[in-house]
Amino acid sequence: MSSGIVLASATSPTEQAVFDELVHRGVEQEEISSPVLPMDDSMVHAWPVPEADHVDPASINKGDFVLFYRGSNRYTWAAQIHRIDPSRELTEQLMSQVAERTSTDTESSQEFSETILWLNIPVPIELESYRLHDLLNLDQEALTRTIIPQPEAVQKVHDEYGSVEEMLQTTREDPSVFIELTSIEDKPYKQPGEKFALGTAVFSRSESKSGDKIYETLREPEVGDLVLHILKDTRELQGVSTVTSTLQTDFEGPPDDSWEPEARGQGYFLPLGQFREFDDPIDIDEDLLQNEDYRERLQTVYDDHDGLVYDKNFELAQGAYFTECPLDLLYICLAELPELLDDAKRHYWSIDQPPAVDQYDSVTEAVVDVRTRLPFADRDRSWFLNIFAESIIEAFTTSLSSVQPNAELTETEATHCKLIERVYTDREEKFSRVAERLTIGRTNHIGPAETLFFVLFRELQSRSGVSPNMSRVKIRTILNENYEIEAPTQTLSFDDEMGPLEAKDRPERGEEIARQLTDIGQMVFYGPPGTGKTYKAKQFAHWWINDQDDVDPHNGQLETVTFHPSFTYEDFIEGLSVDTNADGTVVYDEEPGVFLEFAERARQEYYATDDDDTPPRYVLIIDEINRGNLAQIFGEMITALEADKRLDGSNQTTVSLAHSGDRFLIPPNLFLIGTMNTADRSIALVDAAIRRRFRFLGFPPNLRLLREEYGLGSWADVLTNASTPGAEDHLLCKSLIAIHELNARIRSEPDLGRGKQIGHSFLFEIASDEEIVDTWRFEILPLLEEYLFGQYDRIRESLFTGDGEELFDWDRQEIRSFNAETLSTALETFVESFDLASVNDSD
Template sequence: MAERFASYVTDRETGDIQPREEFSDDILLLHIPVPIEIESYRLHDHLNIDQDALTRTIIPDDSSVANVVDEYGGVDQMIRSAREDPALYIEVTSVEDKPYKQQDGEYSLGTAVFSRSESRDGRDIYGTLREPEVGDLVFHVLKDKRQIRGISTVTSTLQTDFEGPPDDSWDDGARGDGYYLPLGDYREFADPADIDNDLLQNDDYRERLTDILETHSGLFYDQNFELAHGAYFTECPLDLLYLFIAEEPAIMSVASQAHWSVPIPSASDSYDSVSEAVVDVRTRLPFSDTGREWFRNILTRTILEAFTESLSSVQPNAELTETEATHCELIRRLYTDQEQKFENAAEELGVGQTNQASEAETLFFVLFRELQADFGFSTNMSQVKARTILNENYEIEVADIQRPPEEGRGPLEKAEKPDQADDIARQLTATGQMVFYGPPGTGKTYTAQRFARWWLHQQDSVDPHTGQLETVTFHPSFTYEDFIEGLSAETTDDGSVKYDEESGVFLEVATRAQQDFHSAADDEEPRRYVLIIDEINRGNLAQIFGETITGLEKDKRLGGENETKLSLAHSGESFTIPPNLYVIGTMNTADRSIALVDAALRRRFRFLSFPPQLELLRAHFDLGDWESVKHHATTDTSDSQLIAQSIIAIRVLNKRIRNEPDLGRGKQIGHSFLFGAEDEQEIVDVWRFEILPLLEEYLFGQYERIRESLFQGEGDLLFDWDREEIKPFSSQELSDTLAVFVEEFEPETAPDEE
């Protein structure tokens, strides 16, 4: 078309002004929103059209035409390849084991997609390659690099006589009949998204990815959120594209350059969870100028404004407020955490020294001043202030902390040493805080309490008192004021309102621990304090912990190598977390809010898993091994029949729960539900009021799934399936239902699942 197009315009005589039909057909290709440039005066007379009809047009020269032909096969193919609503596909491939797919290889990434026309056993598993049209787009996912590496455009129709790649991976029977789809205009992303951490294994996206799986087939990932086996070339639905764009905003630049119109996600009225809100907003940001950079700018402005204000008080040996000192510490860390980078940059730029400031320090304070100037703030950072901050050459106003009264503290009851006590003690000693996590009913809180009462008694010459152990339960309404420090209002005699700071539970126990730390002799371990936070993941952790999150780290505690003083939000008083305060959190993995645990908190806690341990129930009820348990469960005369049936039923249910993609290990049934159920009525009550409601919660509103996936079509004696509710039932009805689970159970497989 290129040669024909040029000849029509440049070679035809002026008098030959009748446009030929095939030329008009070619021009009809220009309905797409692509700026095709041809000098208008060369076409006006030939096309017999108005002078204003063509603008911004030029005839491509020979080299331009040749480049287009090389890339697309012709000008017509180039025009067709730019489409407003292209279909999207995903190629999953690797390059490390395929030299011909590497850069400068014969079939380098983004130049073509090819495959056999059928599998070795004759199945049509590559049929998706027959679907793309010219102008459709292909994402390239590298399974060896675990990246979304780039995107390219389909530039020609499918060839069905491909000889195959230049290696021995194809047998002779496949060669000559292969599929070959030419690609072009390959654009590699500068910072490729990680296909696992950023997308498939990102907890925020788990629900959205599951929804996409349920509404589309043949995707590039499976129900375990791994790359699907055999999914070489697949469609990319619009909802999946939104997630790609959220993690790789550069896709929007590609869309703009290709005049590809990506529809904006439809508006949302409300969200059921923080995770849902995060995903939805994240997918919208690339469609607006009000994106991440906008927020980064206002956040930077706010922080820099506070830093600039505090810098006005900084000079050698100055006495700073807690707030000013905190800002100086953050500025110091900004330099020290990246000191090597500043040194490398200063050397590369050839930066010199300024008085006592080194080359790197000079670069630091100059860049700080430049940032202040960019935002219109006073450029008050200097080499003197920088050196003062970096050398911490200033004093801090410190408030006195009074020792709390001793009344009301009795002796702490001792507990037996729990399992894993040595592991827990070692991790707590190393980090200062842990989280016990697992499904409901696995003994997390019980073990935390039992461990604390045992461990606090292990100190020589210490008689633990009740003030050394505190327990608090987080919930969505729990706040910083409840946990660290709040304000209490009191009406005075003259009717005015007086506000006083009031310590939260963490500050109270930390203050007691701090006082014991200071009163301990140099050669003795200070008295230990333990704070247990039950259901730690149900609260807004970043808001609840506030500034204390930084001070939790072992080296930043009182007396640590990098001791960090914290400024309390309401009183402004200085506070440092003592090293003899230990925090144990419990986390229910069945709660969807597990995904919302703050990343900063994850880094500072060590995690210990609490899976179901049904062998503890076997031992507790003296049932012996699994063969013996099944014997009791199938013997009508056994006094232990119902408890044995219950243990086996939980075992089988847990296996089914693990196999459900939206349930999994985190939502199994724990062993502790049945502890203490000593007679049949108590066992019935546990099932009716605890275990079955838990299953209802897991599959809320999905009674059909409870019946088919968990009870395999049974359970009519326990559930009213029509009314979607749990029935009252007798011990015999429970036994008859659980007997079905017992029939399925194979004792020889149980140890492998434990």
């Protein structure tokens, strides 16, 4: 039966007071003596029908909606009837509550009948009375008494909106959403079933111990707003509730001794109700704050809003007990918990779909945005799973037609066989248990578990609309890998303009690096900024690629790529491009990323090399490798990097690319060299799967290279020149000593250490004192400023031991403009503290 409508006038002073206290604010259940009350929540909402309106209780039904008119030609609140009680005693109790709370003369309960409408939590609406009255055939704009429209009149509302509920969704004022960040551990009164259990209320002190106002956000919620609950104990988004009443500002505090006596009686207390615990709570770290997909969106929300539940480091913020949840943050929550839309709908809130987007700048941006939109469509996405499964089964069936003992299969057919084999072997124990429980027999040379598998596979083929062709012979062939794989066709197609690769001298430690790469295939050069990691990687690659007999090295054998935070799998391995045909059809094409294109080039040369020859070496240099999300960028390719899993390796492993599904093997003549600034990240923080597959070579500052480069002689010679005004290379020698001393002080700082020293490369290719000044002013000093996060007191005391005023304006906290003479004066303190005995000429 369709819901009816009750139009209730709350315009007289008494009616206004009754509405404010019984409908809007509500009454605590424990304040009413009746043993049978309709709600589970601590607060109940009621409307005693005015006696003078002469309303027949039989014309009102449970499930009808009461729309409250409070003047100004509009209905401003609505609530659904939960139950109807005829009780003069309850009416008198309720009116007594109103009288105690207000100054309005409501002592005579005779103004209200014994018919009490118990209501669900009311919601604010904005509905013009004349528009509703036209639909209901009421020839009046204002409402002066309770009216029960006839069913045929209410039907017009249903015709116009679809239902009364949909009318409320259209006219409801959008609620706010808030987040409670709380803990229930060691708080008995917050345990399930207790008075202050999660979702029953939020409460806090109103002032800090110093007398400052705190948690003022608790003053903002309106009745009907939603509250999300995050448990710090489990770090999960646990459930959602609804604000059921107005804020109380005289709360005595929780039933323990955690509040000081002076705070009791002055606390905030906001009643909540209709708490729903999520079946599958969100992990606040893994699913949201530390989810790399959401990082950019979360940063935007953080930049646009103050007082969020998380801080700039994407951690739960300190002191963020009760905070507002902006709509953009709610969209992210919806992506992980689509059921929140149902919670909103139960409160007649139709959340707007995110604004339309014409173009995405990255795959991650597309993934996040589509995720936030999917909850507004069909949330049961099994249709996609079915289509996907049918396509796979169809492809498998096509490949199975070629499967027989000793058959020669294409790479695609062999790949499908491997996938079928993996489905069985990964679940072999389960197939065996089920076959045993069902007492399934053998089929010729295959056992019960294999019999069950190939029968189930045939059923899946039938359901997918293809003719079943899986048989005992085929399953045995697949499981025994009794087939051959066709050799791939060689298609060498290099750019004619690829010139010869310039040869360079063997670098220091060149043989050591070559040995490690030959053994494992990939390395990382790590060290502080300015230690020549990238330079050394390129120098080595030029030497090593040229250091092969009967090979004509070309530029195509060396590639450099730089990782950064937004660099993705699609950039590195394989991406998708979107195009439109002439008929407007959207077409998606796979595009090889930097690595895949380079690896394919190496693989083709590997196949083209005679068995007795060594294939040309291909070296990919990944600059700043630690700045990217390595596990995400490499994806499934990380496993295939291992030497034994490469093409023709002892444990050759083919990987399936994420977008195209193509199978790929990394050739053994492909080598990776990554460079890593330890100032950005310690190698200890690199993903374990990455560390296991790379070898690491440290590049500390080496000031000996500078002494050799400029012919400065021994450290004793450097000290002599630095101590002699007007000496040749006077400022350069002072700079070397200053860097040596600064590095020693940096190493002694626990939060800096050897990974954040100053590299020697800053002073290479220096031709004048002016260039030395520029290097200090625009490179070295800003680096120190970055290392210590702009803490100028620490720069002065820890690194310059109280000096440095020539280089820094300590009061304004900025780097000064200075010349060579000023720099020389500032560096004098380092020369004076330099201990020649602390160095040797190999440093």
